[in-house]
Amino acid sequence: MKKKIGVGIIGYGTVGSGVYHILTTKSRKLSTLSGADIDVVLVAERDRDRMKGKVPEQISTADAYEVINHPDIDVVVEVIGGIEPAYTFIKQALQNKKHVVTANKALMASRGGALLELAQEQGVDLYFEASVGGGIPIIRPLKHSLAGNAIHRVMGIVNGTTNYILTKMAEEGSSLDEALKEAQALGFAEADPSADVEGHDAAAKIAILASIAFNSRVTADKVYTEGIMGITPEDIAYAKEMGYIIKLLAVAKEDDEGMEVRVHPTMIPAKHPLASVAGVMNAIFVEGDAVGEVMFYGPGAGSLPAASAIVGDVFEVALNISLNKVGSMTCGCFEHKKVKAVxxxxxxxxxxxxxxxxxxxxxxxxxxxxxxxxxxxxxxxxxxxxxxxxxxxxxxxxxxxxxxxxxxxxxxxxxxxxxxxxxxxxx
Missing domain, CATH: 3.30.70.260 (ACT domain)
Incomplete structure (x- = not known):
């Protein structure tokens, strides 16, 4: 008999609704491939009106702790974002010996180490593929597919909002303020865009990637960060004249002196693969000693791309449960390397x-x-x-x-x- 695996979702916003949609419309495929019946048991959303007509009333709640403490829920999906109450919810779920899947980059970049250690202690999985790159698979490839490499460099465009703004400036000669207002009107930028344009969103993501690539814990506060607000049309034009494109890059490198982890506007050659990444798309460039140079490209945000990564993690957990190999996503930060001063x-x-x-x-x-x-x-x-x-x-x-x-x-x-x-x- 197939095992029954109950899933609870905390948050029914843009990403949470996408997760619910994929899990309920792709259940046959997911169950067949994982060897387990994956069933959404409960969805928690503080504003229950969001779920009316979309989620059956009998599986909806306004109380996240109903999901965390539900006896039939094996996997908790957290998609509310922010540090609190997400940290408290995830910690309690892990203590209840429930597996957790999250897209929370800010949390994983600041307290991820402690949560991963708790998951190992409890013998459960904590997966977070969607925390970086939206729908782009990058965390699992770094951990597994590229495990035989010494990674020298990870460099990427990991924030769609700033990439959209810089693309508009380069292609249409817009000022930064004009491009930002357009991004907000289209829903690509928040009403308060500071986390994006000041580089903090990208800093959290590169902290996660550096930790995995170099097997040494890097927290977001160790990332040197500059935003794009000082970029002018003149800079864009001069860069083009010199054969370059300006992008907000997240950069992580390692050498014998330690790690450098930084986010800032950067001029890259127009012929570089990252230079052609336009609009809200993301791309992550990885250099390893064995594989050479590889690039991961795709949508960095949005309901279904992010949900795709989350459901991939749910599937992985279900497969682990079916094969009795839970607890396989370890922290991997077994070294203690210095982060260089800027x-x-x-x-x-x-x-x-x-x-x-x-x-x-x-x-x-x-x-x-x-x-x-x-x-x-x-x-x-x-x-x-x-x-x-x-x-x-x-x-x-x-x-x-x-x-x-x-x-x-x-x-x-x-x-x-x-x-x-x-x-x-x-x-």
């Missing part, structure tokens, strides 16, 4: 300045850069007007602390009116 990270840079248009200015700026071990690769003068000119520089590889030291000196030069923008260059 000052010790090396990068190439793009720099835009407003300076006086007169002889000797370029030489003064070049001297400051040279005195601080910053070598210039390119220098372009643009838009001369009213006795001023825009100067655009590209540097060779340099340590962050050297670049910051040079910038302080440049800002003090009487020939420099303003440091317009500084961007890192990858690829």
């Amino acid at each position: 000052d010790d990270i090396e990068s190439r840079y793009y720099m835009r300045l407003d300076a006086l248009d007169k002889p000797g200015v370029l030489a003064k700026i070049a001297k400051v850069l040279g005195d601080n071990n910053v070598s210039i690769e390119t220098a372009i003068q643009k838009n001369t007007r009213d006795g001023h000119a825009e100067l655009v520089f590209g540097t060779y590889l340099v340590k962050e602390k050297s670049m910051r030291r040079a910038l302080k000196k440049i800002e003090q030069l009487d020939v420099v009116a303003e440091v317009g923008n500084i961007l890192r260059v990858e690829g």
